[in-house]
Amino acid sequence: RRVVLATHNAHKVAEFAAIVAATRPDLEVVGYDGPEPVEDGTTFAANALIKARAAASHTGLPALADDSGICVDVLGGSPGVFSAYWAGHRKDAEANLALLLDQLSDIADPYRGACFVSTIALVVPSADGDEEASEHVVEGVWPGRVALAPSGDGGFGYDPVFVPDGQEGGAERTAAELSAAEKNAQSHRARAFAALAPLLEALPR
Numbered sequence: 001r002r003v004v005l006a007t008h009n010a011h012k013v014a015e016f017a018a019i020v021a022a023t024r025p026d027l028e029v030v031g032y033d034g035p036e037p038v039e040d041g042t043t044f045a046a047n048a049l050i051k052a053r054a055a056a057s058h059t060g061l062p063a064l065a066d067d068s069g070i071c072v073d074v075l076g077g078s079p080g081v082f083s084a085y086w087a088g089h090r091k092d093a094e095a096n097l098a099l100l101l102d103q104l105s106d107i108a109d110p111y112r113g114a115c116f117v118s119t120i121a122l123v124v125p126s127a128d129g130d131e132e133a134s135e136h137v138v139e140g141v142w143p144g145r146v147a148l149a150p151s152g153d154g155g156f157g158y159d160p161v162f163v164p165d166g167q168e169g170g171a172e173r174t175a176a177e178l179s180a181a182e183k184n185a186q187s188h189r190a191r192a193f194a195a196l197a198p199l200l201e202a203l204p205r
């Protein structure tokens, strides 16, 4: 089965490729280099659907898109859908996480709860193009908290300031201190992908 992955984020492509290789080696994931639609939704699901619909209609293939971000409890779920642009209009990961740390500077350790969310949309065009495409949305959540300072150089985005819950031996590594394999075994993106499994199973061969 071939599916197109509608993202321009090279880190997402790499993580997705590793997750697919580990769990669904039968699936051939191809990149998307068509036009990028305006992501003006206010929810992860809306934005994931916007991206997947654009790729499905451009390629005629089943399309997957991830919309994701970090949601901080004490900020009422922000940055959320604005994670990529939190510090302005450029996708500047350093500035984004510096701003987040600054916003939490008065918040003590036990109150820095947060989670990463990955929402994946799957849009399957109808076989003859006559009927409506079928659309599905799944979500994966990775609970943790925001570190007091950045640490580690793996991963991307907010990984250096995100400490996932439930680490072995009470360790407090950030997601950027995990190996790629460790991150991909437990991340929000891996959890969303696991929820996709039955839907991918149902794709026509």
Ligand code: ITT
Binding pocket: 006, 007, 008, 009, 012, 051, 066, 067, 068, 069, 070, 083, 084, 091, 096, 116, 155, 156, 157, 158, 159, 187, 189
């Ligand atoms: P596409 O829309 O092309 O897929 P994007 O980076 O613009 O790429 P989003 O709009 O979904 O994607 O923004 C997601 C942002 O959330 C991303 O830029 C990071 O700042 C953050 N984020 C998402 N997943 C993350 C992860 O696994 N680790 C660290 N930060 C992550």
